[in-house]
Amino acid sequence: MIIVLIAEEHLPSKEEIIEKYIIALGGRAKIEKLETRTCSGFLVKDVSWEIPPYDVVPFIAMAKTPNKFLIKYAEDGAERRSGFDGENGWKQIANEIIPDKHIGRPKLSWIFNPQHILHIDKFFTNLKFSGIQFIYEKQAYVLQPQNLPKEYYSLYFDVETGLLLGIGYHWRILDYKEVDGVLTPCRIIEGRKGGSYTYLIKEFQHNKLINDSFFLKPKK
Numbered sequence: 001m002i003i004v005l006i007a008e009e010h011l012p013s014k015e016e017i018i019e020k021y022i023i024a025l026g027g028r029a030k031i032e033k034l035e036t037r038t039c040s041g042f043l044v045k046d047v048s049w050e051i052p053p054y055d056v057v058p059f060i061a062m063a064k065t066p067n068k069f070l071i072k073y074a075e076d077g078a079e080r081r082s083g084f085d086g087e088n089g090w091k092q093i094a095n096e097i098i099p100d101k102h103i104g105r106p107k108l109s110w111i112f113n114p115q116h117i118l119h120i121d122k123f124f125t126n127l128k129f130s131g132i133q134f135i136y137e138k139q140a141y142v143l144q145p146q147n148l149p150k151e152y153y154s155l156y157f158d159v160e161t162g163l164l165l166g167i168g169y170h171w172r173i174l175d176y177k178e179v180d181g182v183l184t185p186c187r188i189i190e191g192r193k194g195g196s197y198t199y200l201i202k203e204f205q206h207n208k209l210i211n212d213s214f215f216l217k218p219k220k
Contacts (some may be wrong), residue, residue, distance in 0.1 A: 014129045017141045018155055023160035024118055026182040034114035034182060034206045036064045041186075041202040043073065047195035059199070061112050066119040070107035070214040084109055090217040097218055107153075107167055108199075110186060114206060124153065132159065136172065140165050157204050179204045 012020075022045050038060070045055040061071040070083040082091040082103045089103035103109060110116045110123045120127070126146040133142055133156070140156035152168040163183070166172045170191035176183040188199040 001049035030181040036210045037114040038062050038205045038208050039201045041200045044198040047192055049194050051077055061113045064210050065115045067122050070215050085215040180206050
């Protein structure tokens with residue numbers, strides 16, 4: 001990775017980078033109108049050590065501001081779910097329900113949230129601007145949370161467009177499409193050992209009524 005050095009007086013502040021991203025997405029007023037997001041598509045698993053090593057799984061994801069999230073997969077004839085109710089994460093495989101600390105971490109649940117950038121401090125605390133880097137053949141402003149590993153949680157924003165390019169060294173954000181006046185990524189790639197998981201989003205629906213109970217851990 002190449003680090004670009006430029007004069008300090010030309011460096012943007014954290015607030016300026018975030019505001020540029022808000023404008024690039026469509027503007028604060030349009031983002032504030034989106035309170036829930038439901039999207040569906042396919043999760044493409046391409047990981048050499050999994051069985052099968054390549055698989056395509058339908059999924060549906062629901063998010064509600066400021067930070068609630070649920071994702072459902074249809075896999076092997078059964079439904080798998082992971083959720084975050086704003087405080088606690090969980091996952092359900094068949095009849096087994098277990099805690100899931102990962103689902104509440106600031107990656108997938110934040111990206112899917114329709115107002116994610118307006119609630120960035122709920123997901124990434126104590127962000128600081130840490131310079132400009134080349135990533136994915138683009139120059140990117142880097143915002144780094146001070147209490148999380150930078151290799152997993154740094155945010156990379158395209159210097160030219162202002163759009164989010166990735167999170168950490170393993171998550172890429174691609175193929176932005178305008179939906180209800182707001183740009184939304186349609187391809188999210190999670191790099192993994194031996195391959196990747198790719199979320200391909202085909203359909204979006206905003207402001208569908210979603211009760212908070214959807215995000216609660218199911219009772220056994």
